[in-house]
Amino acid sequence: MSSAGTQLGKQDSAKPEPKLRALLVEDNALDAALVVRALCKDGFDVTADVVQDEAAFTRALRAHPPEVVLADYNLPNWKGMETLDVLRREGLDIPMILVSGALGDVTAVECIKRGATDYVLKDGLARLPESIRRALQEKLQRQLRHQVEEDLAQKVDELARSNADLEQFAYIASHDLQEPLRMVAAYTQLLAERYTGKLDEHADKFLGYASEGAVRMQVLIQDLLAFSRVGRNGAARGNVDCNAVTEEGLQSLASAIQESGAVVTHGKLPVVWADRTQMAQVFQNLIGNAIKFRGKEPPAVSVQAEKVDQHWQFSVSDNGIGIAPEFAESIFVVFQRLHARTEYPGNGIGLAICKKIIERNGGKIWVESQAGSGSSFKFTIPLHGPDEKKEEERT
Amino acid sequence: MKTERELLIVDDNPADVGLAREALTRCAYSGQIRSVGDGVEAMAFLEHRGKYTNAARPDLVILDLNLPKKDGLAVLAAMRAGPDLRRIPVVIFSTSQLSRDIVRSYELGANCYVSKPGNLKDYFSAIKSIEEFWFGFASLPQRGV
Numbered sequence: 001m002s003s004a005g006t007q008l009g010k011q012d013s014a015k016p017e018p019k020l021r022a023l024l025v026e027d028n029a030l031d032a033a034l035v036v037r038a039l040c041k042d043g044f045d046v047t048a049d050v051v052q053d054e055a056a057f058t059r060a061l062r063a064h065p066p067e068v069v070l071a072d073y074n075l076p077n078w079k080g081m082e083t084l085d086v087l088r089r090e091g092l093d094i095p096m097i098l099v100s101g102a103l104g105d106v107t108a109v110e111c112i113k114r115g116a117t118d119y120v121l122k123d124g125l126a127r128l129p130e131s132i133r134r135a136l137q138e139k140l141q142r143q144l145r146h147q148v149e150e151d152l153a154q155k156v157d158e159l160a161r162s163n164a165d166l167e168q169f170a171y172i173a174s175h176d177l178q179e180p181l182r183m184v185a186a187y188t189q190l191l192a193e194r195y196t197g198k199l200d201e202h203a204d205k206f207l208g209y210a211s212e213g214a215v216r217m218q219v220l221i222q223d224l225l226a227f228s229r230v231g232r233n234g235a236a237r238g239n240v241d242c243n244a245v246t247e248e249g250l251q252s253l254a255s256a257i258q259e260s261g262a263v264v265t266h267g268k269l270p271v272v273w274a275d276r277t278q279m280a281q282v283f284q285n286l287i288g289n290a291i292k293f294r295g296k297e298p299p300a301v302s303v304q305a306e307k308v309d310q311h312w313q314f315s316v317s318d319n320g321i322g323i324a325p326e327f328a329e330s331i332f333v334v335f336q337r338l339h340a341r342t343e344y345p346g347n348g349i350g351l352a353i354c355k356k357i358i359e360r361n362g363g364k365i366w367v368e369s370q371a372g373s374g375s376s377f378k379f380t381i382p383l384h385g386p387d388e389k390k391e392e393e394r395t
Numbered sequence: 396m397k398t399e400r401e402l403l404i405v406d407d408n409p410a411d412v413g414l415a416r417e418a419l420t421r422c423a424y425s426g427q428i429r430s431v432g433d434g435v436e437a438m439a440f441l442e443h444r445g446k447y448t449n450a451a452r453p454d455l456v457i458l459d460l461n462l463p464k465k466d467g468l469a470v471l472a473a474m475r476a477g478p479d480l481r482r483i484p485v486v487i488f489s490t491s492q493l494s495r496d497i498v499r500s501y502e503l504g505a506n507c508y509v510s511k512p513g514n515l516k517d518y519f520s521a522i523k524s525i526e527e528f529w530f531g532f533a534s535l536p537q538r539g540v
Contacts, residue, residue: 178490178513179408179490181513182490182511182513183408183410183411185513185514185515186410186414186514186515186518187410187414189514189515189516190414190417190515193515215514218513218514
């Protein structure tokens with residue numbers, strides 16, 4: 001018995017396409033020839049190696065990796081199903097089709113479960129070309145899917161890295177800008193203090209603009225730092241009692257509340273799984289905005305929460321000036337402002353920080369409002385842990 | 396007999412030193428103000444080395460953290476390791492508001508940590524407070540004992 005195997009093929013095919021290299025595991029030369037003929041008849045330009053034991057099979061795989069393995073189920077010195085072990089060992093993804101005499105249904109199903117792509121009876125070889133086509137097609141799709149998954153994973157990776165770089169850049173830039181800017185601000189203020197009224201009225205105005213600009217830029221940089229800090233410091237999550245953080249927010253806003261005559265109420269708020277400092281900032285920013293953007297009436301602000309699906313949904317509602325729907329998204333962008341600084345102070349960082357915090361804690365934030373008729377800012381925080389979810393199921 | 400006060404400012408930014416001088420002038424500080432621009436110079440000054448052989452021993456050091464050659468924390472550590480220098484009160488005066496820097500400063504024996512305010516008025520009042528406390532209320536160790 002030759003372990004080098006034999007090569008069969010048809011060189012004079014009228015139809016040169018499609019080319020196919022097959023590796024036959026077959027002890028019967030006549031059966032091998034029949035298989036090749038069946039393929040040639042169907043238009044395959046087939047090159048086939050024929051082997052009948054493990055050693056020859058392995059050698060042939062390494063020498064000329066085939067596109068398909070066609071293996072007899074029973075061989076004198078080997079078993080067709082064991083070709084799968086060799087393919088696995090060699091790290092090859094090559095479809096293996098059993099080409100066999102009578103093979104009971106139970107055995108056939110078992111073989112396919114174990115990794116055979118298909119099985120074709122020797123007295124039904126007409127079905128073989130179609131079986132091979134389908135096997136090759138499936139392999140191609142498998143590879144494409146794998147490629148797409150890999151590309152996606154790589155993109156996600158790149159995106160995460162460039163995001164991290166950007167955070168780092170914003171932090172370093174704003175941190176290092178502070179130092180020289182502090183000097184500009186201090187010395188323009190010193191100039192203004194010492195020379196206002198001693199030069200001419202233009203000089204006074206220029207000094208005023210220069211020091212105002214410097215001070216405003218300082219505030220912007222502080223804001224940018226605060227914004228980038230939300231991403232830099234990993235969220236320290238724990239159980240946060242939203243009643244407590246809301247109360248703390250109200251204390252920080254005490255003077256604004258007093259000045260405006262605001263009435264802020266809140267229902268029973270839940271305990272959520274989030275970063276405490278960040279949640280406190282969200283409540284304070286939203287309530288602060290509700291007071292700041294007030295109408296003619298004294299502000300009436302209400303903070304509520306309810307369970308919606310797998311989330312706690314919070315709302316901070318007010319009777320203020322409201323927001324036209326076309327601005328409902330842009331207000332969450334860094335440094336976006338809808339009003340002149342003289343009308344409503346601020347840099348447009350508060351909502352951007354809220355959005356970043358909420359998204360980092362797994363939730364969403366949006367506004368429901370009409371110009372002139374109050375706003376309701378809503379955000380979600382996912383329910384956390386089996387206890388909370390179980391309770392959800394009971395209620 | 397009351398000797399003249401000696402203050403050493405360690406800061407690499409002349410503009411900052413200028414602001415501190417301005418602030419001290421305004422609050423009627425009448426002592427000497429010396430300044431050096433990096434950590435190595437600061438140690439030479441304090442240890443009377445090189446061109447500082449005749450330098451006066453400061454009663455108070457205002458020390459920036461971010462310094463060339465030898466940073467403020469290293470200067471602080473070196474001061475606290477010296478038998479005489481360890482008695483000199485050190486006020487850390489830095490832009491940094493990082494809790495890491497603040498904690499480390501106190502660990503190394505800083506007497507006080509003050510963040511440099513960004514705003515001129517606050518800057519002046521910070522310097523004024525430092526001057527009033529250390530040269531007004533606080534009793535300082537006698538020199539050259």
